[in-house]
Amino acid sequence: MPEESSPHHRRPRYRGTHPRHFAEKYKELDPLRYNEEIQKVMGRGHTPAGMHRPICVNEILEILHPMPGERGIDATLGFGGHSSELLKRIAPNGHLWSLDVDPLELPRTEARLRNLGFDQSLLTVRRMNFAGIGKLQPELGDGCDFFLADLGISSMQLDNPERGFTFKQRGPLDLRLNPERGQSAAALLKSITAKTLAKILTEHSDEPNAEQLAQAIFTHREKINTTTDLSEVIQGALNDISQHIPEQEITKTMQRTFQALRIAVNDEFSALDQLLRNLPTVMKPGGRVAILTFHSGEDNRVIRAFEAGKANGIYEAISEEAIRPSVQERYDNPRSKCARLRWAIKK
Numbered sequence: 295m296p297e298e299s300s301p302h303h304r305r306p307r308y309r310g311t312h313p314r315h316f317a318e319k320y321k322e323l324d325p326l327r328y329n330e331e332i333q334k335v336m337g338r339g340h341t342p343a344g345m346h347r348p349i350c351v352n353e354i355l356e357i358l359h360p361m362p363g364e365r366g367i368d369a370t371l372g373f374g375g376h377s378s379e380l381l382k383r384i385a386p387n388g389h390l391w392s393l394d395v396d397p398l399e400l401p402r403t404e405a406r407l408r409n410l411g412f413d414q415s416l417l418t419v420r421r422m423n424f425a426g427i428g429k430l431q432p433e434l435g436d437g438c439d440f441f442l443a444d445l446g447i448s449s450m451q452l453d454n455p456e457r458g459f460t461f462k463q464r465g466p467l468d469l470r471l472n473p474e475r476g477q478s479a480a481a482l483l484k485s486i487t488a489k490t491l492a493k494i495l496t497e498h499s500d501e502p503n504a505e506q507l508a509q510a511i512f513t514h515r516e517k518i519n520t521t522t523d524l525s526e527v528i529q530g531a532l533n534d535i536s537q538h539i540p541e542q543e544i545t546k547t548m549q550r551t552f553q554a555l556r557i558a559v560n561d562e563f564s565a566l567d568q569l570l571r572n573l574p575t576v577m578k579p580g581g582r583v584a585i586l587t588f589h590s591g592e593d594n595r596v597i598r599a600f601e602a603g604k605a606n607g608i609y610e611a612i613s614e615e616a617i618r619p620s621v622q623e624r625y626d627n628p629r630s631k632c633a634r635l636r637w638a639i640k641k
């Protein structure tokens with residue numbers, strides 16, 4: 295569009311030298327135009343708004359060893375960082391199926407990957423839950439050479455206050471990976487008992503103050519509609535327990551509570567269990583599997599499934615120890631800190 299006919303947009307105004315709120319970060323949200331700004335943000339150890347930095351890329355490529363002509367699945371497309379590395383290595387005659395449940399981010403990522411030249415002959419992008427991975431079988435022929443799952447949520451989801459994943463910014467208390475299905479976290483809180491909530495907090499994030507927090511949230515549930523409403527109730531409950539809880543502990547409690555609710559709202563453990571059960575049916579003999587987890591509830595499920603698969607003769611080899619991001623990666627990208635990578639080879 296010619297310059298003179300384009301409408302004039304005033305840039306978002308923010309206080310201070312750096313934008314703090316997601317909507318003000320218009321440069322980070324437009325990486326093609328403001329690449330220099332993106333590099334500066336990453337240099338400060340942050341993830342630019344609207345982006346996700348892929349974790350353990352070299353370690354994953356070493357395990358999966360994707361080769362030209364091979365077929366694979368990336369069960370958690372996200373921003374497409376892992377997918378694009380896999381695609382470069384399986385071209386020209388390979389094929390990658392990249393899946394995600396998120397209807398908001400998925401089309402953006404697909405457009406980005408198509409712009410990079412990954413066409414339909416090389417890449418199928420599918421909006422689906424990886425729990426139903428067995429449904430891909432008819433398209434996969436004799437199965438996959440490699441499989442990747444990078445569990446949890448992307449930075450785009452976490453940083454966008456409209457999605458309600460973070461206690462750090464005010465937004466609707468939603469926490470759904472697919473906001474078109476199921477109920478939001480705010481609705482869930484209004485429909486369960488204090489006892490069920492305490493169980494969710496304990497089983498999904500080992501919350502030590504689960505009972506007290508659950509009781510406080512249950513008491514105030516009708517008024518909890520935003521991320522800030524929930525944070526205030528948690529803060530109040532912690533104050534009732536002790537006036538001297540260190541700031542760091544308060545932050546950890548917030549993180550654990552939001553994580554536990556996210557897992558419940560998206561039924562994440564049952565999706566992971568189904569994935570682990572169905573995974574061997576889509577793999578070729580000798581096929582390589584890599585799974586990146588971010589907390590013990592996920593990691594323990596992967597360990598159990600791989601060990602059982604080895605004992606039953608489904609997998610010929612599995613990782614003995616989890617692989618951790620390098621010290622440098624943990625420093626450069628603090629969001630990689632909790633990651634654990636495990637692998638298995640199909641018999």
Ligand SMILES: C[S@@+](CC[C@H](N)C(=O)[O-])C[C@H]1O[C@@H](n2cnc3c(N)ncnc32)[C@H](O)[C@@H]1O
Nearest residue numbers: 348370372373374375376394395423424444448
């Ligand atoms: C950590 S991000 C993946 C980041 C990606 N590897 C990258 O390089 O950008 C996890 C992604 O998995 C998706 N996801 C989580 N659970 C899922 C499920 N059960 N089925 C499909 N996608 C899922 C989330 O929506 C999110 O986009």
